[in-house]
Amino acid sequence: MEELTRRKFLxxxxxxxxxxxxxxxxxxxxxxxxxxxxFVLRPPAALDEEEFxxxxxxxxxxxxxxxxGTLKLATQGEAIITGTPYFTPREVPCKMCVDIPCVPICxxxxxxxxxxxxxxxxxxxxxxxxxxxxxDREHCVAYWGVQCDACYRACPLMGEAIILELKRNxxxxxxxxxxxxxxxxxxxxxxxxxxxxxxxxxxxxxMPRHLALGEVGENYIKGWEKGxxxxxxxxxxxxxxxxxxxxxxxxxxxxxx
Numbered sequence: 259m260e261e262l263t264r265r266k267f268l269x270x271x272x273x274x275x276x277x278x279x280x281x282x283x284x285x286x287x288x289x290x291x292x293x294x295x296x297f298v299l300r301p302p303a304a305l306d307e308e309e310f311x312x313x314x315x316x317x318x319x320x321x322x323x324x325x326x327g328t329l330k331l332a333t334q335g336e337a338i339i340t341g342t343p344y345f346t347p348r349e350v351p352c353k354m355c356v357d358i359p360c361v362p363i364c365x366x367x368x369x370x371x372x373x374x375x376x377x378x379x380x381x382x383x384x385x386x387x388x389x390x391x392x393x394d395r396e397h398c399v400a401y402w403g404v405q406c407d408a409c410y411r412a413c414p415l416m417g418e419a420i421i422l423e424l425k426r427n428x429x430x431x432x433x434x435x436x437x438x439x440x441x442x443x444x445x446x447x448x449x450x451x452x453x454x455x456x457x458x459x460x461x462x463x464x465m466p467r468h469l470a471l472g473e474v475g476e477n478y479i480k481g482w483e484k485g486x487x488x489x490x491x492x493x494x495x496x497x498x499x500x501x502x503x504x505x506x507x508x509x510x511x512x513x514x515x
Contacts, residue, residue: 347449389447
């Protein structure tokens with residue numbers, strides 16, 4: 259009887275240890291996903307990362323719809339939320355399909371078709387903002403003086419998203435630099451430039467826009483641009499409204515103004 263009790267005790271102890279280990283593995287997997295890398299490029303028309311993850315049901319339809327094998331589903335162990343679509347430009351960039359088959363097929367609007375539609379409601383892949391290309395000037399051979407325009411020629415919006423800036427080579431006094439410069443407001447983040455880069459590790463890389471670009475805020479206005487002048491008018495209207503509300507509150511509180 260005593261032997262049976264002892265055996266039962268050991269068996270229950272072993273079960274408890276097994277459950278603890280299993281729970282640890284599950285918790286570890288959860289933490290791995292919770293700390294997933296924010297450096298991830300999503301398909302065209304993806305919502306902001308937080309909203310995208312709320313809407314994406316990991317169905318894989320966008321991956322199946324991609325005719326070039328650009329999109330992949332993240333697997334366990336990758337620093338990306340498991341089951342969500344992403345792409346790696348250095349391997350296979352977005353080919354900028356005119357009909358953007360990966361977007362309309364999304365059942366939850368995690369890929370919002372409105373983000374890649376023009377004023378007439380027609381699909382326009384040039385409106386995609388998958389990321390933005392950033393040039394590493396220290397390792398781009400064009401900035402060394404080597405004539406290379408691989409990224410410029412690979413860009414589907416050549417002369418718009420990437421331009422070549424002509425600069426005199428002060429070191430030799432005889433040659434000119436042809437320097438690739440990315441226009442962030444035009445760049446779609448397709449990654450064709452990164453894929454075409456001739457250096458061992460790409461000297462031009464596509465990064466998520468929220469990581470790569472700064473934000474000026476409301477303190478500075480480009481007065482020479484009508485769009486910014488309109489923004490200034492909106493700010494003034496808002497500020498006047500705030501001042502008026504403050505005056506009303508001060509009056510109700512019996513304070514002079």
